[in-house]
Amino acid sequence: MGTILVTGAFGQIGTELVPFLEKKFGKEHVIASDIRNVEGVFPGSRFRMLDVSSRKDVSAVIREEDVTSIFHLAGILSATGEKNPDLAFSVNLNGTYNILAEARDLGVEKVLIPSTIGVFGTSTPKKGTPVETVIRPSTMYGITKISCELLGEYFHSKFGLDVRGLRFPGIISYRTAPTAGTTDYSVEMFLHAIRGNPYSCYLKKDTGLPMMYMPDAINAMVQLCEADSARLTRRTDYHVSAYSLTPGMLEEAIRKHVPDFHVTYAPDFREAIAEQWPESLDCSISSRDWGFSPKYGIEETVIDMLENLRRD
Ligand SMILES: NC(=O)c1ccc[n+]([C@@H]2O[C@H](COP(=O)([O-])OP(=O)(O)OC[C@H]3O[C@@H](n4cnc5c(N)ncnc54)[C@H](O)[C@@H]3O)[C@@H](O)[C@H]2O)c1
Structure with a gap:
């Protein structure tokens, strides 16, 4: 080694x-x-x-x-x-x-x-x-x-x-806040939800990204x-990718566990970046060549994120 x-x-x-x-x-x-x-x-x-x-x-x-x-x-x-x-x-x-x-x-x-x-x-x-x-x-x-x-x-x-x-x-995660990517809204949404705060999302509700x-x-x-x-x-x-997600889908998935959670949408310059990117990826070559097989779907991600953020 x-x-x-x-x-x-x-x-x-x-x-x-x-x-x-x-x-x-x-x-x-x-x-x-x-x-x-x-x-x-x-x-x-x-x-x-x-x-x-x-x-x-x-x-x-x-x-x-x-x-x-x-x-x-x-x-x-x-x-x-x-x-x-x-x-x-x-x-x-x-x-x-x-x-x-x-x-x-x-x-x-x-x-x-x-x-x-x-x-x-x-x-x-x-x-x-x-x-x-x-x-x-x-x-x-x-x-x-x-x-x-x-x-x-x-x-x-x-x-x-x-x-x-x-x-x-x-990439959605709870340990370290993302710096300044275009998909950071996902992590921010979780953080606002567990603190009991409303969230203003900088992407449109239906902008799908892998x-x-x-x-x-x-x-x-x-x-x-x-x-x-x-x-x-x-x-x-x-x-590599596990699912295609829009802010609206994530809002709904979080609200199943945090019923009072409220999101408003105010797209900024990051919406223009997101609109250039795909909604979903073909990952079949990764699966074939080296066995890529993600374990977490949207619901599993939401449950694990909320559990870990509440504990921390
Ligand atoms: N996080 C995601 O969602 C995501 C998605 C796609 C690709 N990536 C890629 O994964 C890699 C890591 O992403 P991340 O999300 O951890 O990024 P990040 O911005 O969270 O971390 C990058 C790290 O690089 C350090 N850094 C900046 N300039 C440096 C320099 N000159 N020398 C050494 N270190 C420097 C920063 O201090 C920071 O700790 C990047 O190449 C990124 O393009 C990340």
Whole structure:
């Protein structure tokens, strides 16, 4: 067993992936890293400050810690990317290039990079969107993330680096609040519901997007990472998703458990981003190649989210 580096570890996904990997492989084999340190999140874990946009620093951490696999989560998400495209370009694109190039040069065995439904644009078919389709994103997030997918494929075919990746939909979770993605309304709705507050949603009531619950997302990443390379017919663009959800559907599902919950709708600039994305994904290639099979439907997600948020 070697050493796994997780970049962007204090984010929505990293805060759940790090403890999962530590439990599976042992704390001594996992290094959490981020551009910032948040005290108390990973007690007793190995941690390195790391700005992925500095190639020198990426190189130093991989060398000094003898890194063998990387889960590269550091990134700037859709809504923040639209407010600060320079930052999104630098972190998403230069950061990913630095990770791939240093992984190649320093003999890292495997790199896993989550991509996103943000790679799609208005000309992409909206329902059951296949992996191979029209891909013309118009947000800086989408442009940088599709470029990262292609960079990953390039490093695989040109240099033999084992790069893998999946396109995540919106991810629902309770441990860490999402930063500034377009699907964050889902988590915000839960938080308002358990606090007994009404919620004003920034998407339209009937805007459907593919979504999944965090435990399924974490399982999918680790499953893909461990999959037999000979069975992989794709590299960086495996689709994963559990259901197609609109804010109205989620409101209704939460109201079954919180009858007084009330939502109003006031779409802002994020509605325009969401309207460029698919409503549902075709995940059959992931199921076939490495057994993707999500466990949480909408009702299971709602019950588990409410239980955990109330307890916390
Ligand atoms: N959460 C989702 O719903 C979702 C959906 C699709 C794809 N993804 C992808 O998954 C990955 C992780 O997403 P997330 O939701 O955890 O994001 P997040 O925004 O919650 O976390 C990103 C982390 O990256 C860190 N970071 C920012 N700039 C950095 C830099 N220069 N160097 C090192 N770290 C830096 C931030 O401090 C933060 O902790 C991203 O690549 C994102 O595109 C996430």
